[in-house]
Structures are given as C-alpha cells and as structure tokens.
Amino acid sequence: MYLIFDTETTGLPKRWNAPITDTNNWPRCIQIAWQLHDGMGNCIESQDYLVKPEGFNIPYDAEKIHGISTELAQEQGIPLAEVLEKFNEALSKTKFVVGQNVKFDLNIMGAEFVRGAVENPLQELPLLDTCTEHTASLCQLPGGRYGKFKLPTLTELHEFLFNQPFADAHNATADVEATTRCFLELIRLGEYSKEQLDVQPDYFENFKKENPDTIQLIGLKHVNLKKESAKINERIKKVQERDVPAEDINQNISELADVDFVHLHNHSQFSVLQSTMSVADIVSAAAKYNMPSVALTDHANMMGAFHFVNAVNKHNSGVKAKIAEAEEKGETTDAKPIKPIIGCEFFVCENHQDKTRKDNGYQIVLLAKNKNGYHNLAKLSSHAYVDGFYYLPRIDKKLIQQYKEDIIVLTGNLYGEVPSKVLNVGENQAEEALLWWKNEFGDDLYVELMRHNQEDEDRVNPTLIKLAKKHDVKLIASNNTYYQNQEDANAHDILLCVKDGEKQATPIGRGRGYRYGLPNQEYYFKSPEAMKQLFKDVPEAISNVQEVVDKIEGFQLARDVLLPAFDIPEEFKHENDIADGGKRGENAYLKHLVFEGAKKRYGETLSEEVQERLDFELSVIENTGYPGYFLIVEDFIREARNMDVSVGPGRGSAAGSVAAYCLWITNIDPLKYDLLFERFLNPDRISMPDIDIDFDDEGRSRVMDYVIEKYGSSQVAQIITYGTMAAKSSIRDTARVLDLPLFDADRIAKLIPTMSKLGKIFGLDEKELGKKFRAEDLEKVNELLNIADGNDLQAETVNLARTLEGSVRNTGIHACGVIITPDDITKFVPVALAKDSDLYVTQFDNSVVEDAGLLKMDFLGLKTLTLIKDTVKIVKAKHDILLDPDTFPLDDEKTYELFQRGETVGVFQYESPGMQKHLKDLKPTVFEDLIAMNALYRPGPMEYIPSFVRRKHGDEDIEYDLPAMEEYLKETYGITVYQEQVMLLSQSLAGFTKGEADVLRKAMGKKQIAVLDKMKPKFIEQASANGHDAKILEKVWKDWEAFASYAFNKSHSTCYAWIAYQTAYLKAHYPAEYMAAVLSNNMNDIKQVTFFMDECKRMKLDVLGPDINESFYKFSVNKDYAVRFGMGAIKGVGHGAVMTIVEHRKKDGPYKSIFDFAKRIDLRAANKKAFENLALAGGFDGLDDTHRAQYFHDDGNGITFLEKAIKYAHKHQENENSAQVSLFGEASDVQIAEPEVPPCEEWGTMEKLSKEREVVGVYISGHPLDDFKTEMKTFCNATVGMFNTLEPYVNRELVFGGVVTDVQHRVSKQGKGWALFTIEDYTDSYEFRIFGEEYLKFRHFLLKNSFVFVKSFIREGWVNKDTGKKSDPRLQFNNFQLLHDVMEQYAKKLSIQVDIKDLDEQKIMALKELLHMHPGNQALNFLVYDIKEKMKLSMPSRRQKVKVSQELLSELEAQGVRFKLN
Helix, strand or coil, X not given: CEEEEEEEECCCCCCCCCCCCCCCCCCCEEEEEXXXXXXXXXXXXXXXXXXXXXXXXXXXXXXXXXXXXXXXXXXXXXXXXXXXXXXXXXXXXXXXEEECCHHHHHHHHHHHHHHHCCCCCCCCCCEEECCCHHHHHHHCECCCHHHCCECCCHHHHHHXXXXXXXXXXXXXXXXXXXXXXXXXXXXXXXXXXXXXXXXXXXXXXXXXXXXXXXXXXXCCCCCCHHHHHHHHHHHHHHHHHCCCCHHHHHHHHHHHCXXXXXXXXXXCCCCCCCCCCCHHHHHHHHHHCCXXXXXXXXXXXXXXXXXXXXXXXXXXXXXXXXXXXXXXXXXXXXXXXXXXXXXXXXXXXXXXXXXXXXXXXXXEEEEECCHHHHHHHHHHHHHHHHCCCECECEEEHHHHHHCCCCEEEECCCCCCHHHHHHHHCCHHHHHHHHHHHHHHHHHHEEEEECCCCCHHHHHHHHHHHHHHHHHCCEEEECCCECECCHHHHHHHHHHHHHHHCCCCCCCECCCCCCECCCXXXXXXXXXXXXXXXXXXXXXXXXXXXXXXXXXXXXXXXXXXXXXXXXXXXXXXXXXXXXXXXCCHHHHHHHHHHHHHHHHHHHCCCCCHHHHHHHHHHHHHHHHHCCHHXXXXXXXXXXXXXXXXXXXXXXXXXXXXXHHHHHCCCCCCCCCCCCCCCCCCCCCCCCCCCCXXXXXXXXXXXXXXXXXXXXXCHHHEEEEEEEEECCHHHHHHHHHHHHCCCHHHHHHHHHCCCCCCCHHHHHHCCHHHHHHHCCHHHHHHHHHHHHHHHCCCHHHHHHHHHHHHCCCEEEEEEEEEEEEECCCCHHHCCCEEECCCCCCEEEEEECCCCCCCCCEEEEEEEEHHHHHHHHHHHHHHHHHCXXXXXXXXXXXXXXXXXXXXXCCCCCCCCCCCHHHHHHHHHHCCCCHHHHHHHHHXXXXXXXXXXXXXXXXXXXXXXXXXXXXXXXXXXXXXXXXXXXXXXXXXXXHHHHCCCHHHHHHHHHHHHCCCHHHHHHHHHHHHHHHHXXXXXXHHHHHHXXXXXXXXXXXXXXXXXXXXXXXXXXXXXXXXXXHHHHHHHHHHHCCCCHHHHXXXXXXXXXXXXXXXXXXXXXXXCCCEECCCCCEECCHXXXXXXXXXXXXXXXXXXXXXXXXXXXXXXXXXXXXXXXXXXXXXXXXXXXXXXXXXXXXXXXHCCECCCCCEHHHHHHHHHHHHHHHHHHCCECCCCCECCCCCCCCCCCCCCCCCHHHHXXXXXXXXXXXXXXXXXXXXXXXXXXXXXXXXXXXXXXXXHCCCEEEEEEEEEEEEEEECCCCCEEEEEEEECCCCEEEEEECHHHHHHHHHHCCCCCEEEXXXXXXXXCECCCCCCECXXXXXXXEEEEHXXXXXXXXXXXEXXXXXXXXXXXXXXXXXXXXXXXXXXXXXXXXXEECCCCEEEEEECCCCCECCCHHHHHHHHHCCCEEEEC
C-alpha cells in the first residue's frame, strides 16, 4: 500500500533542520489531502480536508500562494483533532509514505501530532520521494547547485513524464493527484529498484501487465480556493465600507489642515546604492514644504549623521538671516528653522553573533531623542558592523535592551517585525512581538503605517490599526522615502540594479530569474498635503507625528577635540590636575623634555634667542591646552626611530616649531631658516595643531601597530572614505543596467573630459562652457549634450547617469589618517571594521572627524625615505661605511654640481623635465636656492622663476620696496616667495602681533576679502607711524595680495628640500647604490623601471640582468660597480624562492652549476615556474657553459632539461634525508648521476630578448632597436604612442620605426586579405590594421620580429551624409622599409661639430684615422665654432667621403665628438 499525501501551510519554517518538537518553528497545516493506493496502483480512498484555524490566522503571503484565507478555513474547515484521527487511520493501512519533497510535509504533520499529543506511526514509516537526485538526472534541468542538475518541481516532473504541465499547483488535492500519477508512472517505467519498494523480482512485470498504458489522473473535482476566498473577502469588505461616514472624513481633512507633518523615515545616499537622495536633498526637500523637522534613517549605518546636522545648520543660519531681515523691515516670514532627527533603520535578528545561518532579521527604525540617545544609536551601529556583520550589519534584541535609553521606536516597513509577522507568520505572533516592544519602550513605541497603494500594505494596515488600538500604542504615518521626486523613481531602480549587478529588464520578484526592486513609484518625499490625503481616514496617524517631534531635543554633534591621556612620570604629576582636569603635569613634563632636547640640539647653555623662542612656544602650547598632543607624537616618533623606521624631517607648518625640533619630532632647525611657530599654532586663535608625519612606507604599519598596542585597539581607528560614482562610472553603470552595448557606453564615457562632472557640464550655458573647456574637449562636450537631447537608449543612459552621479558606491579607508581617542572610540562616534583587518574605521569621513572631537594624525608612507634607507644599507654592505643622512654637509660641491647640471632624475621633488631646465638656469649654490625652487615650481609662482634666476646671477638688479624689507627678502633676492616672509614683514614694518600676522597670511591665502579690508588700514596706519612711506606701503600690500594666494609654506618647502638634498647627495657620491635603490623601489612599475634604466645608461652605469650568484630580492650593486637586477622583479619568483637562494649562497658559497643550485636550495620554496622564469631572465647565464635554450630543450620525450635537473635535485635531497645506512653501519654513498646537458642551437637575440621581456616586463640585456638608435632619432618624426590619438596629426606625415611583435593575417567576408599587426618602439606599442591595396603591397614586411621603417599619412575622417558627423581620422600607409636599409638611403651627409678650444693635433689625428677607416660616398662637413665670439665656420670636405654606419657613429660618440646627420 502507498499513501501519497500533501499539505498546505501558513508559511515556511525559519530553520529547516529543527526537530518536530520545536513546534514554534514549524508552520501550521491548513489543508491536507491524501490518496491510498494498493500495490497495483488502484485507488482505495482519497480524502481532502481544510483545517479550522484554532488560535492562529493564515498570513497574507501564504494566502497569496494557495488561496486559502482565514475566513474560508473558518467556514469550511473541520477541527484539527478530527483530521489527525482520520489521517492516523490512513497511516495504519499503508506500507510507504509517498510525496513530492515529502520531508517538509512529514515535519508539518509530525509537529501537528506533537501539538495534539497524538500517538502516530508517521516518523517510522519508510519514505518514497518523487523529488530526488535520480528524478533530477531524468529531467536534466540546468541550474542546480555545484553544477549538478536542478531538482524538478512537481509541474516540471509532470511535464517530463507526460509532456503536459498540470494546472492548479498549490492546492493539496490537485498536488496529490499529480504526485500519485508521477509516482505510479515512475514504478511503471522501472525507475525504482525492488529493494526500494521491498518487492519480489516479478513485481514490475505484473505492474506493467496491470497498467500497460501511461498512468492517467483519477479525475477528482478541484475547488478553486482563491476564488472561494475572494467571494468571502468581498462580503467582508462591503460590511467594513459602511464603517467610516463621509462627513467624518471631511471633518478629519479640515482638522488636519493646520497640523505640521514631518517625514520620520528617509534614506540618503549613505544607505549605499539604495537611495538617490543626498543628505542635503533631504534637508532641502523638508525646507521646500516648510517642515519644522526631518529625520535621517539610513540602513544600519550613521555615516550621514554629521553631514545631515551640518546641512540643517546651514539651512537654519539662512532662515535666521531671513527672520532678522523681516523683523528689520517690520514684515513677517513663514520660514522655519528645521530640527534634525537622527535615526537609523536597523536589521534586528535573533542573535547578531550567530554566523552559521543567514538571518537578515527585521527592519526596525530607531530615533534618538537627545544626545544620549544618539550615543546609544552609535553603539548599536558599531556593534552591527563590528560583531554582527554577516551579509548585512545586524543587531539583536539583547543589544537593544542594553542601549534602549532615550530612543523612540517605529515598527518599520513591511519588513519590520510586527507587519512582517502579520504577513508571514500570523496575527498572534505579531501581537506577541508588539507586546515585547511595548514592554521595552512604553509610550516611545509607535506603530508605523505606510500607504504606497500596495495590496500587501492594504492587508496589513487594518490589522496594525486593530493591534495598536487594542494595546494602546499610537499610530504614525510615514512614507519610507528613497528618492526626492516621483520622476526619480526610474533612476532609483537603476541604482538598485547597479547594487545587485542586475539588468533593469529582469522582472521584479523573488527567486531565480527575478530581481529586487520597489513595487511602484510611490516611495518619494511626498508633500504634507499628499500624506494628509492618504491618511484622511486615520487622522491620528498624521497628528501623532508632531508628538514624536516634540519628544526630540535638537542637539549638535560638533565638539572640541578630546586628547587621550598621556601617561607621565610620577614626579611630574600634579594633584590639582585630577580635581579640575588641568594640564599642569603634562605641561611640566613637556617643558622638561623640550629643554633636555634643547641642550643636545643647541649646547649646554642656551642662547637668549633659543630660550626666548622656547618660552614663547611652550606658553602658547600651555594656553591652547595641547601639551598632550606633543607628548603623544614625540612618544611614537621616538619609538619609530628605535624600531629602525625612517622618519621624515617633518612636513607642513609643524617644522616651524623649535619645541618640536628639540623633541626630535622634526629635524630641521627653524631658527636657522626663519620658520615660524605661529604659522603652526596661532597664539590668538585656538585651533588644533596638525602634525603630519612621514615614515618610510615599509615601516609605517609597524608604527601603527605600536600606537594600537599603546592605546588599545578599541581607542585607535582609521578613517572611512566614501567612494562615489564619478561621471564616467555612472555612465558605464547605467549603460550596463539598461543593456546599452559596451561599445556605445565606452564611447559616451570617453566624451566626458577628465575630472569633469556631468552636473557641471549640463548646468552651464554655451558661453560658460566655452570658457571652461579647451577646444578639443568642447567638441566632445557638445556631442555629449547632443546625445542627451535625443530620445533613444543612449540619451536615456546619459540623463539617468546625471541623477546617479555622486552616489556613494562603496566605502574605503583613508590612506594615512589615524584616530586616537581617550576612551573606547564607540563612545564618541559610530565605527565599522576595515575590510582586511580587525582595525576599527570611523563611520564619519575625514571632512568631519575633527569637528566630531576626534584627534586625527596623518601617518604618511613616503617612498623616498625607504629609498634613502635602502641606499644606506647597500653602501654599508658594499663599502662598510655607515652613512647618516641627517649629518650630510649642506655645502657639498658635488651635490650642487648635480643640481646645476639638472641631472635630477630620481631626486625627490626635482625630477620633472621643467624643474631640470630651471635648475640648469639657476645653477643653485646654497641650500636656500633649493628651498626657493621647491616653493616656486608650482602653478602661479612659476612666472617669478626667470626673474629669480636673473637676480641670482646679477643680470637684474635686486630691489627692495623699503630698505627695511631686505632683512627677510635677501635670501630670495628681493622676491617674496614664502608666506612666512609676509608674516615677518607685517610684524617688522607695522608692528603686527604674531597672531595677527598669521590671520593676515590665512586671509591672503584664502582670499578672505572682509578680513583683508579690516586689516589693510591698520597695516598702513601702523607702518606709516613707524616712518614708512604710505604710497609704497599701498604697493607692498597690493603685491602681497597678488602673491600671497599662492605663496608657499616655507616650513614644508624646507623639509622637502632637505629630503631632496639627501637623495641628490647619495646620487652624486654613490650613484650605483642610489640607482639600485631607486630601481628596487619602483620594481612593480615597469614603465618606471625602463625610465630609470635609461638614466643608468646616461650615467654610464651598467644594469645587469638577474644572476643567482649576485642578485638579491631587490636591486643591488656588484663587485664591478654595476647595478644588478633584483630577482624579486622576475614574475613567478616569489619572496620565499629568493630567500632560499640567497641564504644557501651565503652559507656555502656561489653556485657552480644548475645541478649544484637545484640540490642546495629548498625546492618547496622554489617551484618549476620559478626555475623556468629565472632561466628566461638570464639568472643562470653566469653558470658553466650552458645557454638559455638548453634549459628548455627536450630530447623528444616531453621533459625539458630544466625539469630533469629539478627531478635530479629532488632525488638527491630525498637521498640525503633518508641517509641510508649500510649493514655495516657506514653511511652508504649512493651517487645519483647528473643528467646530461643537451647540445642545441642558441636562441637568436630577438627570441632571447622577447622571452626576457615576458618574465621581467623589460628588455634587460639590450633593446632590439639598439642597433637602429640613430635611424630612429634622425629619420623618424613620430613614436608609436602617437597613434593612440590621431586628431592632432590630421593631414601630416608620420614616419616611425619599430619592431613587429605580433602579426595576424585575416580574410574578410568578401574574401579579401587584411592584417592586424603590433609594432613596438622604445616607449610604446600599438596594434595597427592594414587593408586592401596597402595590405597586398606591404604584407611581406609583416613578419614577427622584423624591424620596419614606416611612412604613414593621417587623413581626415569620412563625413556621414545622414548625420553630417565626421568619423575618426584614417590612417594611410605610404611606404614600408626595413630599418637596415634606412641609413644608406637617407643619410646624405655627416656634419662634425668642433669647438675651437678643442682643436689640438692629437684629436685631429684620431678623427682623421677614424674617418679613413670608413670610406664611402656620403658627404662630410666640418663646422668649427667659437662660443665666446659667437662665430661659426662651415667647411665642406671636397675629397673625403665616408660611409655612415652605426659603428662610425658609436666611435665618434665614444671620442666625445659632436655630430649631426643631414
């Protein structure tokens, strides 16, 4: 006997693996149907019952699926006890229980038996399921887990077996009938084994005889439950509609007219990729409707809180001004200040620390009543991210109980606990949930109603209203806003698609083939009138909002910075500090440290100047209350130096502090360079000092670790950054969602000029656009505007992207900011966790953390410090000299000569070609010149450089407007270069105080006109009183105003000039060591490596490829003073492999052969790939007489020689390890024979070089084009890189040379040949296409590794007749030649240039000999010149002709002779 049964239920369980005794977990049965069949498939009985719901109701979501409403079940159902009795009876007759996915139904009925405490055999009976891996393999539906077939649904199985779907799924009778049919058909087809059915072998034969044809349905009549429920619903609705009379509604509307409505549930862009409103949009929307308040409730985070309060403050200050203005005029205004309400919509799950299963929890809105409530929200949000993050940031009810003080709760949207339980679980459970919240929050709980014209809301709301009335909880209306205006709904939908990586065309829904989206376009920031209209029948939902707003106090989030307490030694502690929170102890300790340091810096007895300056600085530090700041910084900088981390000499204005210099925070003496302390801490205006510290980029993290250890990980955090959608990415994202082809998306994105914003482009008129963009950009911008005016998909993409631009797309971590707090950081701001570490990250970004009262330090990683450190290490290893960069003499001639020649490639801050040109002109001789150049070489002051240079060399008079100005302007030759000079002069000329001087500097730098207008009369008056001419003072002031806006901070310039000087000193004295360090520090950037290798060539330094007997991980210098490539630069050779190679080389001497190498190193660290790439890069070239080709030669057995060597080494090492001992106790000497080195052809230069390039990214042992350097320089006017943008070269001939690195010959649809080929020169490579005639003419030149010389012409693009638009320019090939033939054909004459000073007999004879060795038929010309007299004489040689070749030219170069071709 087979009992086939099915149930319909009130929903799904929360946990599928819970036991049936956990009756709270398993939903209720509301319909059961079964059929009992005998062994031959005959139907014995069929039953179908609806179950009367006792003590529960049927949730709407379940009703949507099976159509059984609570009312229908009440009317037509029978009591559960009866059903269980009848079902038990059927169970007693059967041998098997059968069903589709029967385990679920088994648990449902099992739980019902447990609830009714009824004995039953259900759990003991054997099961047969029609939904198994076996039926999945029959149906073969794709899309299962782990690449398997998907388990079939009943409809899919039915369709597979009978080629027809069956109609009404999700009605238990119909499901049972269809399941029975499928099950019996599977028996008939022999898909079950005799063991599974526990039958005799002849059973299947008999069954087939009994049922020769396909099994048919037994023909039951099915009731359409959805229609039955609908009839009952209609009846109930009619009764309800008579409830609210029309006159009541009208009265409600008039009563609500004067009530203020406020939106309490709004999402900003900080609900990442879920809302299109910025924080400012929410405030301006509230202001538009003149709301007295507005709330921000982002999903689980509080990133927007500070920005939100700032936006409200900004609005309120505008309102204040308006009100004041109206009062003055005796008018009234209806503008109101807004009260910000800070809230958060949390995901509340069962246990926020349980990460074994996905539980996104319910969405609940919490609002802060006051500052304390805000801190509780911050705590909850921090817990959500730090402990509760699993798919989403989650909290649980335990946490809410812990932090519930001063918080108001709204029950939330349909995903809130109460509404969700009404929809999915049942009213009783929803009521229980409501009571829990009421018990915790009392009058601060409000039931939230929403009306977006959705059926599910219409079903929930009456129940919510009923529950609220029953338990005396107040109602409030909200709209759960995600976008500002209704027309933004589509843009918002696009945003959701970007978040989930979906296409907009995918339908909205749940499950496979669907995507998440809002059900309609009603989730916008509605006007109070619209909301009142929606809730006219429940007016209290509107009027109660005011009660919530009144409960909330307005509060500010800005506060003064809190410093962590610094632990000072006992003898400095002061008892009064504890009483009044003073800083006496810290000040005393700081003073002690400063004066101890001053003795070391300036000698035992301090001069009056030093004493006076230190007293001044310490008094300012004491007055501003920041001694702790200096102590904290001093402490970790000292620790950094102890840990051998390089610390920069300082940066920014902090270098103006002598106290910092005496504490070794900075390393530049401010007194020596006139650096000012008040530029750093203004005595008149208390502001937070800001010391940015440079560490070498490798040691930075070690300093961070020290700080974390000292202050505790709960008090140290990094700062969040918000990654926003820039113009181009918003276009690309929108295009992806709208399914615009990639090609079009790319083209549109490229029309946006770099760093431009769509908002800006579309906000300007034609005239302003013309001013803002360059001509070529303007063309693109206009094309973009034209696209946006269209009405196709491209136009839609651009216009939607405008709305999305600037949305927060993801969060990151600020590169250098570090926060240190006096106590657990979550007491001050909400935090999250950094992606790859356990470090906290503030949820507030860099622009507001200091205003929020947090101490921020910038720990910057500076590559140059690592570079100096590496050079010092190489010099120590090479020459055993320990250099101390801080003691390099500032008057070193060699260093200044380097600057004077402009050979500053690789010198910090001075390496750009422009800077090199100015250095050659200036010829700096003192350190001050370098400081000034660093300050002048930036946009703006650059125009002063020529004058600065002329004044230095005496070609222009040095003038001072007033003689008194000489004191401070002398070092910069009378030109104001630094802000410090303006500050000092304002003090000396007009007697400004130090504080006033700093205010003046700031006002000039930031163009604060109001401040300047106040200060100018004061300056002129006081300076005139000191006897200076008022007219000249006017001019001085005017000059300052013009210049101060880009005058530079001298402290910063001095520090960076000092680092630059150290690098230049090393480059001048230890060129090879320095360049090795430079190359090491740029190892990951191949373009830079190539660039610096060229610099080495110019410096006549050899750069040798990697070598296992000389190389280290980084670049190094060998015994012949050449730079050796680092093995770390080879792809596939990891750090571990290099370490084992170096370690064994140090231990047992150099490697003698590949076998010696392989058997000595640790083969676990160096794999086959490492061996191969070492060989390709030339790492084994120094070993015995093997060449690279041999390592990869195989004798036809598929194993290369290199693999044989590795196998040999493995065997050798195994042997050593097992160290077999012979019978007589001696260690046996089993010798394994070394494999033979196979003889084979060497690789050609090109093959060797291209393989080198594959593994290192650059050519090391030479460049394939080196033989044609002269041809490329003399006869080419273009490089391959120019072909990336052809527009600038239209109607020009471009002649270029290079090596062909890749060729693909193709045939078009018309059967014509064409080719793709890549040509590479020294700088770039480019893929060309060649067609038609040109292809036929030149295709024999297109061979891999051939060197070609190409003449091409750039023609204008075609004009499209329909649109009138021009296509891209076209490339036409005029000629191809081999580079070998160029010199002979194009070199007409060789001109040799000789300075008259160099005309001595020896040189002339050497030249004559050389020219005689190269006879040929190209003309020879001599040009003799005299620089002093500015004369030159041209002398063509009549008889002597030469053959111009690379050899001759190289020889001329070697002799230092200057020449020119043609």
